Amino acid sequence: MTLINPVWTSLLYLAAAVCFILALKGLNSPRTARRGNLVGAFGAALAVATVFFSVKMDNVPWILAAMVVGSGVAAPVARQVKMTQMPQLVALFNGVGGGAAALVALLELAPTEDHWVRVAIVFTLLVGAVSFAGSAITFSKLQELMTTRPVVFPGLPTLMGAVLLAAVGAAVAVVFSGSLALALVLLLLGLAAGLLLVLPVGGADVPIVISLLNAFTGLAVAASGLVLGNVLLVVAGTLVGASGTILTRAMAAAMGRSVAGILFGAFKGGSTAGSTAVSDRPVRSSSPEDVAVLLGYAQRVIIVPGYGLAVAQGQHTAAELALALEARGIDVDFAIHPVAGRMPGHMNVLLAEANVPYESLKEMGEINSEFRTADVALVVGANDVVNPAAKTTAGSPIYGMPILEVADARQVVFLKRSMRPGFAGIENELMYEPQTTLLFGDAKESLAKVLSAVKAL
Amino acid sequence: MDGIALLTITVLAVFVGFEVVSKVSSTLHTPLMSGANAIHGIILVGAIIVAGQASDPWVLAVALLAVVLATANLVGGFVVTDRMLEMFRGRKREVAPPGREPEALKPEAKEGLR
Numbered sequence: 001m002t003l004i005n006p007v008w009t010s011l012l013y014l015a016a017a018v019c020f021i022l023a024l025k026g027l028n029s030p031r032t033a034r035r036g037n038l039v040g041a042f043g044a045a046l047a048v049a050t051v052f053f054s055v056k057m058d059n060v061p062w063i064l065a066a067m068v069v070g071s072g073v074a075a076p077v078a079r080q081v082k083m084t085q086m087p088q089l090v091a092l093f094n095g096v097g098g099g100a101a102a103l104v105a106l107l108e109l110a111p112t113e114d115h116w117v118r119v120a121i122v123f124t125l126l127v128g129a130v131s132f133a134g135s136a137i138t139f140s141k142l143q144e145l146m147t148t149r150p151v152v153f154p155g156l157p158t159l160m161g162a163v164l165l166a167a168v169g170a171a172v173a174v175v176f177s178g179s180l181a182l183a184l185v186l187l188l189l190g191l192a193a194g195l196l197l198v199l200p201v202g203g204a205d206v207p208i209v210i211s212l213l214n215a216f217t218g219l220a221v222a223a224s225g226l227v228l229g230n231v232l233l234v235v236a237g238t239l240v241g242a243s244g245t246i247l248t249r250a251m252a253a254a255m256g257r258s259v260a261g262i263l264f265g266a267f268k269g270g271s272t273a274g275s276t277a278v279s280d281r282p283v284r285s286s287s288p289e290d291v292a293v294l295l296g297y298a299q300r301v302i303i304v305p306g307y308g309l310a311v312a313q314g315q316h317t318a319a320e321l322a323l324a325l326e327a328r329g330i331d332v333d334f335a336i337h338p339v340a341g342r343m344p345g346h347m348n349v350l351l352a353e354a355n356v357p358y359e360s361l362k363e364m365g366e367i368n369s370e371f372r373t374a375d376v377a378l379v380v381g382a383n384d385v386v387n388p389a390a391k392t393t394a395g396s397p398i399y400g401m402p403i404l405e406v407a408d409a410r411q412v413v414f415l416k417r418s419m420r421p422g423f424a425g426i427e428n429e430l431m432y433e434p435q436t437t438l439l440f441g442d443a444k445e446s447l448a449k450v451l452s453a454v455k456a457l
Numbered sequence: 458m459d460g461i462a463l464l465t466i467t468v469l470a471v472f473v474g475f476e477v478v479s480k481v482s483s484t485l486h487t488p489l490m491s492g493a494n495a496i497h498g499i500i501l502v503g504a505i506i507v508a509g510q511a512s513d514p515w516v517l518a519v520a521l522l523a524v525v526l527a528t529a530n531l532v533g534g535f536v537v538t539d540r541m542l543e544m545f546r547g548r549k550r551e552v553a554p555p556g557r558e559p560e561a562l563k564p565e566a567k568e569g570l571r
Contacts, residue, residue, distance in 0.1 A: 020496050021473060027481045027489050034542035037492055041535040044499055048531075051502045057509035059517055066508070066521040067501075070528025078536035089537060090491050097497045097530035103523035104503045107516055116460065214494055221497045222470075226463055228503050234463060235470045240497045242474025247490060250483070338483060345486030352544040363483055 009054040012046060013232040019043025020236050024243065030358055047232055083353045084310045087210060087343040088142040094214050095135025101220040102128030102187060108227050109183050115175055120226040122171040122186060128220040129190025130197065134213045137198040141206055142342060148206075151199040160196045163189055197263065205262045207343040208251045212259065215244025247344055254338035254364075256390070256400035283419070286437040288446065291378075291413055292453030294437075295321075298375035298411075300331040302367065304404055307341055308381020308417065310350050314444030318380060319354040321451045328454075334360055335367040335377075335404050337385035368405045377409035381416070381443040387428045396426055412436045415446045488541045495534025501527035 019039050026036015052060070074093070081089050105124035112118055140146045167189040174182045201209050218240025225233025252259045295301055303322060309315055322332045334356060340347035348361055362370075371377060379386055382404075390401040406412050412435055419431075430436060439446050481489050504527045508520035 016499075020499075021477060023492060023496065024474075024477045024481070024489070027485045027492065029482070030485060030542075030545040033485060033488060033545060034539065037488075037495075037535065037538045037542055040492065040496060041539075044495070044501075044531055044535065047499060047502055048505070051505050052509075055506060055509060057505075059508055059511060059521075062517065062521055063505055063508050063524055066524035067528045070525040071532040073525075074529035074533030075536050078533040079540065081537065083541070086487060086491070086537070086541070089533070090487075090494055093491075093494050093498070093530045093534050093537075096526040097494070097500060100504055100523040100527035100530065101497075101500045103519055103526070104500060104507050107507045107511070107520055107523075110516075211490060214490055214497075218493065218497050221500045221503075222467065224500060224503050226467075228506060229463070230503060230506070231463070231466055233499060233503055234467055236496050236499045238467055238470035239474040239477075240493045242471050243478040243489065243493045246475060246478050247486060250486075336484075338486075341487075343487055343490060345483055345489070348484045349487045349541050349544070352541075358484055358545060361484060 003056065004050075004053045006054070009050060010231070012050040013230070016043040016047035016050070017232055017235040019046070020239060024239060083350050084313070085143075086346065086349060087207065087341075088139050090343065091135045091138040091142060091210050091213070094210065094217050095132045095139065098128040098131030098135065098213070098217040098220055100128075101217065101224050102132060102190070104224050105220075105227060106180075106183055106187065108224075109174070109178060109180060112178065112227070117227055118175045118178060120223045122174050122183075124220045124223040124227065125174075125183060125186050126167055126171060126190040126193075127216050127223070129187050130194035131213050131216040131220060133191040133194025134198045134209065134216075135194075137195060138206055138209055138213065141198075141201075148202070150202040156196065156200060160193070163192050163196060167193060201262065205255075207339055207341075207346070208248055208255070208259065208262055210343055211244055211247040211251055212263075213244075215241050215248060218242075218244055251339065251344050254344075254402060256398075256402055281432055283431055284434075284437050286413070286439050288439060288449035289453045291437070291439050291450050292457060294376050294411055294413060295325060295330070295378065295450065296328060296454050296457040298325075298330055300370075300374045301325055301376045301378060302333050302335050302371060302374045302406075302409065304335045304337075304377060304379045304382050304386060304406055305340060305347055305351065306337075306380065306382020306385060308383075308415075309443050310341060310347070310381070312381065312443035312445075314380065314442075314447050315350045315354040315356075317444050317447040317451060319351065319356045321447055321454065322356065322360070324451060324454050328457075332360070333362050333367060333370070335364070335371075335406075336361050337364055337382070337404050340382065340385060364402060364404060371405045371408040374409040376411045376413060377406040379406060379412065379414045380447065383416075383428055384426065386430065387426060388430055389426055389428070392429075398426060406430070407433070407435075410435065414438045415443050415450075416440055417442060485545070488538050488545075491534060491541065492538045495531060495538055498527055498529075498531025498534050501531050503527075 023036045023040025026032045105121045170186040218237045222237025386406045389396040390398045390403045504523035511517035
């Protein structure tokens with residue numbers, strides 16, 4: 001095969017890098033986002049085509065076959081996955097990316113003599129392995145293959161410390177010896193660290209962990225670019241590392257907690273204020289017809305969707321209810337908490353799928369002052385994100401998390417499956433307030449009943 | 458390429474990354490995450506290089522595994538991001554601008570629900 005001139009190779013990689021930057025830039029607005037993503041995909045295709053003509057390649061049929069297998073598995077999954085399962089899928093793709101970076105680094109160790117390059121190799125190995133194992137656990141938690149509650153056992157911090165120390169020791173040894181056996185040990189230690197990192201994280205904090213692991217994989221890819229002397233990998237990995245870091249910080253801020261607190265203090269105090277027990281305090285429950293009257297004769301309704309809505313696949317019914325109310329001249333908005341759903345911005349995707357115009361989706365900062373003018377706040381399958389304990393109860397695990405101020409609305413209606421507390425396992429005092437009514441049942445069924453009652457008004 | 462040049466590029470890419478991503482609206486944070494996720498699938502380029510230079514069958518096997526994983530990351534990431542963004546497109550309200558006019562909205566939005 002004739003190889004193209006190295007200058008051309010560099011220029012083509014540069015073009016691909018620019019495509020990636022444009023892909024991220026396109027996400028500034030929903031209108032340009034899709035085109036941006038296609039530009040990014042084009043850049044990736046360009047880069048992959050370039051690599052075949054830039055270095056002397058053996059095993060080309062094998063490589064092509066492996067690519068067919070990879071896309072043959074991933075594309076159908078990506079096409080069919082339900083929008084509620086998006087977080088799992090992102091965790092999965094993130095994990096395999098981290099795994100691939102670690103494997104590439106492992107194979108580059110043998111031909112490398114330079115100590116600095118070996119530093120990049122051990123970094124990629126360790127971070128890639130952490131990302132792979134961490135993503136696998138995240139996936140299992142989200143897919144509910146394992147418990148979503150934090151898994152903590154005595155001595156966990158000590159074990160984690162020991163694993164990290166051993167990993168640093170092994171990393172230093174690999175840098176100086178170049179030993180493949182030690183590199184494998186380092187890989188295993190990285191996998192163990194990833195496991196121990198994510199196990200103690202509770203279900204409610206998983207969105208932040210996905211974002212963090214995404215940044216980790218980006219950094220691993222950037223480091224592998226340093227190993228291979230490939231500028232494109234460096235730029236792409238760094239972009240992802242930066243975006244993951246920003247998102248992680250934004251998420252943590254939205255939950256009023258520090259990233260370190262989430263990883264290392266994961267809901268330890270959960271037992272002081274919360275339990276999974278069903279409370280038997282009296283609440284005011286109501287019928288779908290009563291809720292329909294409340295909504296139908298209001299002037300302004302704010303719907304607060306939570307993950308319960310998504311689980312029940314009720315987003316389409318919620319969108320229909322909003323339309324029915326708007327047809328009656330009622331002002332309807334959706335108030336979206338940044339951590340509604342299971343990853344940043346997840347609820348927006350789910351409601352977009354149900355054709356809710358994105359102008360109706362209001363962010364927390366924008367809508368919070370408007371609850372005071374709302375006649376009804378309709379909380380569907382959300383709990384922790386509207387729990388006043390975040391402001392009032394200093395010992396509560398969610399204390400300090402910014403919440404949607406639904407208590408300011410004249411009436412609050414909760415559509416809930418049961419009196420069970422939310423993800424964080426904390427009682428919500430708002431449910432016992434005089435302005436609150438509850439409608440029990442599956443979110444989708446309740447919404448459908450309310451919808452038909454509204455139409456009958 | 459020498460180390461200093463790579464370091465320069467890395468540092469500049471950090472700033473570009475922060476700059477570009479901090480402007481993304483929180484509405485699109487999920488597509489952002491899955492789009493960024495797709496971009497790091499470009500480790501495929503690295504995996505292909507390693508596989509293309511492998512002579513030992515074990516090295517080749519591991520490298521091909523890396524190729525499979527990286528392709529899954531890259532292709533799956535872009536496909537799923539496109540699927541999500543497709544839903545955000547086409548819902549622009551051309552009839553009624555941000556101020557809401559239920560009458561104008563109703564027929565168009567109903568069509569979308571079908």
